[in-house]
């Protein structure tokens with residue numbers, strides 16, 4: 743897929759919502775059987791990080807949306823990998839967004855279901871920023887840091903203010 747096609751694919755995920763606001767269509771595919779409080783916290787934090795996102799609770803209900811797939815683990819992944827996306831031979835970063843729940847539990851030291859949900863959302867958000875920017879680069883601070891600490895993942899405040907723009911703007915969130 744060329745980078746123009748990648749841009750077209752990203753554009754297809756952005757549909758016009760009510761009142762002309764751009765909407766980022768996401769869906770959740772939970773293969774790790776999260777408990778409800780973790781799932782609720784995950785959804786709430788993703789919406790806080792990406793206010794323009796519309797998140798379907800199940801991917802079959804929204805086939806055109808970008809899938810966030812929660813897996814307990816994936817064989818062959820380095821044990822410190824918290825999430826991943828496929829990078830094709832031509833450099834295109836392609837869905838789904840994978841989040842490795844066992845690794846996030848271990849790395850975040852989350853002490854509650856709510857803290858685990860926050861951590862999972864931030865890992866998913868990190869991967870989503872890679873996808874939206876079609877870049878593997880990291881930033882020195884914020885959600886797009888190469889190594890998110892346990893505090894970055896679970897603290898109520900460490901990743902700072904929510905994105906202010908109504909349209910997805912990866913750089914603003916990563917700052």
Ligand SMILES: [Zn+2]
Nearest residue numbers: 868872880888
């Ligand atoms: Zn990264």
